Amino acid sequence: MNSFRLASILLLAAGTAMAQTPAPAQADATKPAPPPAIKSFDLSAIDKTADPCTDFYQYSCGNWVKNNPIPGDQVRWARSFSLLGERNRYLLWQELDAAAKSPSSPLQKQFGDYFAACMDTSLVEKKGLTPIEPAWKQIAALSDAKQLPALLSKLENDGTPDGFFEFEVGQDDKDSSKQIAQIAQGGLSLPDRDYYLVDSKRFTAIRAQYVEHLKKMFTLAGDTPEQAAKEADAVMKIETALAKASTSRTDLREPANRYHIYTVADFQKTTPAFDWPTYFHSIGIGQFDSLNVATPEFFKVLSALIQSEPVPAWKSYLRWHVLHGQVTHLPKAFFDENFDFYGKTLAGQKEPTPRWKQCSSATDRALGEAVGQDWVKQNFPPQAKTSMDKLVASLEKSLGDDIKTLPWMSDATKKAAEEKLALIRNKIGYPEKWRDYSSIKVDRGDLIGNLHRSAVYERNYNFAKLGKPVDEKEWDMTPPTVNAYYNPSFNDINFPAGILQPPFFDASIDPAVNFGAIGVVIGHEMTHGFDDEGSQYDGQGNLREWQTAEDRKAFTERTDCEVAEYGSFEAAAANGDVPAQKLNGKLTLGENTADNGGLRIAYMALLDTLAAEGKTINDKIDGYTEAQRYFIGFAQVWCQNQTEQASRQSALVDPHSPGRWRVNGTVQNFDEFGKAFGCTVGKPMAPAHSCRVW
Numbered sequence: 001m002n003s004f005r006l007a008s009i010l011l012l013a014a015g016t017a018m019a020q021t022p023a024p025a026q027a028d029a030t031k032p033a034p035p036p037a038i039k040s041f042d043l044s045a046i047d048k049t050a051d052p053c054t055d056f057y058q059y060s061c062g063n064w065v066k067n068n069p070i071p072g073d074q075v076r077w078a079r080s081f082s083l084l085g086e087r088n089r090y091l092l093w094q095e096l097d098a099a100a101k102s103p104s105s106p107l108q109k110q111f112g113d114y115f116a117a118c119m120d121t122s123l124v125e126k127k128g129l130t131p132i133e134p135a136w137k138q139i140a141a142l143s144d145a146k147q148l149p150a151l152l153s154k155l156e157n158d159g160t161p162d163g164f165f166e167f168e169v170g171q172d173d174k175d176s177s178k179q180i181a182q183i184a185q186g187g188l189s190l191p192d193r194d195y196y197l198v199d200s201k202r203f204t205a206i207r208a209q210y211v212e213h214l215k216k217m218f219t220l221a222g223d224t225p226e227q228a229a230k231e232a233d234a235v236m237k238i239e240t241a242l243a244k245a246s247t248s249r250t251d252l253r254e255p256a257n258r259y260h261i262y263t264v265a266d267f268q269k270t271t272p273a274f275d276w277p278t279y280f281h282s283i284g285i286g287q288f289d290s291l292n293v294a295t296p297e298f299f300k301v302l303s304a305l306i307q308s309e310p311v312p313a314w315k316s317y318l319r320w321h322v323l324h325g326q327v328t329h330l331p332k333a334f335f336d337e338n339f340d341f342y343g344k345t346l347a348g349q350k351e352p353t354p355r356w357k358q359c360s361s362a363t364d365r366a367l368g369e370a371v372g373q374d375w376v377k378q379n380f381p382p383q384a385k386t387s388m389d390k391l392v393a394s395l396e397k398s399l400g401d402d403i404k405t406l407p408w409m410s411d412a413t414k415k416a417a418e419e420k421l422a423l424i425r426n427k428i429g430y431p432e433k434w435r436d437y438s439s440i441k442v443d444r445g446d447l448i449g450n451l452h453r454s455a456v457y458e459r460n461y462n463f464a465k466l467g468k469p470v471d472e473k474e475w476d477m478t479p480p481t482v483n484a485y486y487n488p489s490f491n492d493i494n495f496p497a498g499i500l501q502p503p504f505f506d507a508s509i510d511p512a513v514n515f516g517a518i519g520v521v522i523g524h525e526m527t528h529g530f531d532d533e534g535s536q537y538d539g540q541g542n543l544r545e546w547q548t549a550e551d552r553k554a555f556t557e558r559t560d561c562e563v564a565e566y567g568s569f570e571a572a573a574a575n576g577d578v579p580a581q582k583l584n585g586k587l588t589l590g591e592n593t594a595d596n597g598g599l600r601i602a603y604m605a606l607l608d609t610l611a612a613e614g615k616t617i618n619d620k621i622d623g624y625t626e627a628q629r630y631f632i633g634f635a636q637v638w639c640q641n642q643t644e645q646a647s648r649q650s651a652l653v654d655p656h657s658p659g660r661w662r663v664n665g666t667v668q669n670f671d672e673f674g675k676a677f678g679c680t681v682g683k684p685m686a687p688a689h690s691c692r693v694w
């Protein structure tokens with residue numbers, strides 16, 4: 001239910017996270033079709049007219065980029081993530097569709113019904129707004145701001161999204177064995193606080209379009225134009241005030257900025273207008289005396305706003321968030337208007353995502369570890385896990401060797417780093433123990449009811465963790481997901497079965513290509529344990545400095561080099577009077593550090609593997625040396641096209657750099673690249689001075 005994670009997990013890419021956001025869409029006649037096989041090493045993608053030493057991304061991906069325009073239902077089209085994501089979703093759809101038609105187990109009946117309810121658009125039309133009316137009636141009855149805690153808890157107990165703030169149970173940053181209550185800012189409907197606050201022509205226009213969107217949605221829901229205008233203004237005013245009070249994404253990357261332990265009594269003193277004991281008591285969580293308030297300033301402002309804004313404004317705000325939070329499950333008129341603003345205007349998407357894709361993803365979100373059980377049986381053979389275990393072990397060895405030879409680190413810190421590395425745990429494929437969803441009642445004729453019951457289940461599952469031991473076997477991604485992550489509080493790396501397929505991992509290809517693709521992915525996740533954020537946690541997952549003061553200083557000098565390097569890259573070129581959008585070097589620092597470390601240690605692991613097989617890095621296949629195949633295999637993971645709108649949005653909200661810079665930013669920091677392609681020093685991909693952290 002809560003999208004904001006207090007102890008952030010560090011992903012490989014935003015692609016899947018984007019696909020899992022309820023994308024704007026409604027009925028679509030597009031028929032599912034089997035996707036094509038994906039080549040692990042694609043000679044036809046290479047643009048031989050480009051000089052690899054000048055622009056390696058263009059060389060490796062140029063022809064692919066030219067020949068693969070973005071499909072209408074996408075905002076980003078990537079050779080690896082999108083193609084494999086579409087393939088996995090198609091396989092998932094086949095399973096869901098079969099289960100919806102003739103289930104052969106109670107589990108299949110449950111996810112088959114969930115999927116069928118989502119696909120039944122004629123019933124969605126017939127029901128109109130009826131499914132959200134009970135929530136709106138409760139909001140209409142609000143007569144005093146003092147009733148807000150009781151109203152919010154009632155809505156949340158019913159599984160209704162209200163958008164006020166994020167509250168969850170999570171690991172204590174300073175004692176990872178403890179699970180504590182945590183609360184953080186929330187309440188915005190635009191992608192980032194900047195959208196409300198930045199004074200530029202582009203954002204001023206987006207804000208005006210957002211207010212128009214609010215008006216249209218309220219009008220569709222039955223308001224007169226005058227009422228709708230008033231409600232839209234009230235929502236915009238509250239959200240803008242909350243945006244001003246919000247901590248920026250960049251500042252939230254610093255763990256200390258999101259760790260503030262308060263007793264409930266002290267927290268209450270800072271926010272007099274909202275009765276926390278009443279709220280905490282009514283949402284059905286166990287007793288607790290203290291909590292982590294990630295963003296204290298936000299709650300002070302929220303409290304002051306509750307006192308200054310009139311009750312009708314809060315009613316408008318809540319009506320909007322209830323509507324917006326489940327709009328993809330409402331009738332077509334609402335879908336279309338939502339798509340028009342969030343899809344077309346904000347992200348440059350031309351057509352809505354077909355319904356079958358929407359419903360496959362929605363079922364995966366709600367019942368992922370039920371759907372995943374059959375999925376892994378069919379798509380993840382045991383030998384794939386064995387091969388991955390071997391690959392991970394070879395990368396662990398390389399990172400260990402790398403740490404030993406780091407030029408800037410003292411022996412004491414090296415020892416601490418090695419200890420942390422030894423404690424990293426690996427999770428590969430799917431959970432050892434599947435979650436039990438049997439308590440979620442799924443009704444084939446009640447799409448929104450299913451959504452609410454799933455939300456309540458997730459919330460209760462999370463609240464039940466309070467004060468309990470941590471379950472280290474738990475997963476944050478479902479098996480078909482094309483992504484991977486490192487969790488600093490667990491100190492573990494996680495690779496769902498969904499990414500352990502071509503073009504990332506291919507049993508039939510030479511090791512250089514596999515090391516360039518999945519090898520770098522594994523190295524990337526391991527390096528997250530040692531990036532600007534992950535390096536502040538020790539091997540037990542506790543926020544604790546383990547570097548000497550001098551080493552931390554040297555570390556920061558080196559990460560500052562990457563901040564400046566990536567901060568000079570353009571995410572979107574100037575367009576008319578809209579200026580170019582540069583990357584945020586600080587927001588993307590952790591991911592860039594992970595990419596750089598991953599490329600280096602996977603290369604070292606490849607050398608070891610080739611040596612063990614009696615081969616060398618200079619052996620040739622298809623006219624390319626193993627070293628060249630390694631770098632091309634790596635680069636081709638990141639071939640992509642993206643709409644200008646999505647590129648600009650990502651530059652503000654996504655901690656990952658775009659494909660071009662994940663490739664060029666990384667290879668220019670690694671000497672072995674220049675050697676592999678015979679680049680003279682001074683060429684863009686072989687600069688005389690480059691950045692290195694790990």
Ligand SMILES: [Zn+2]
Pocket residue numbers: 010011012013524528590591594
């Ligand atoms: Zn990452």
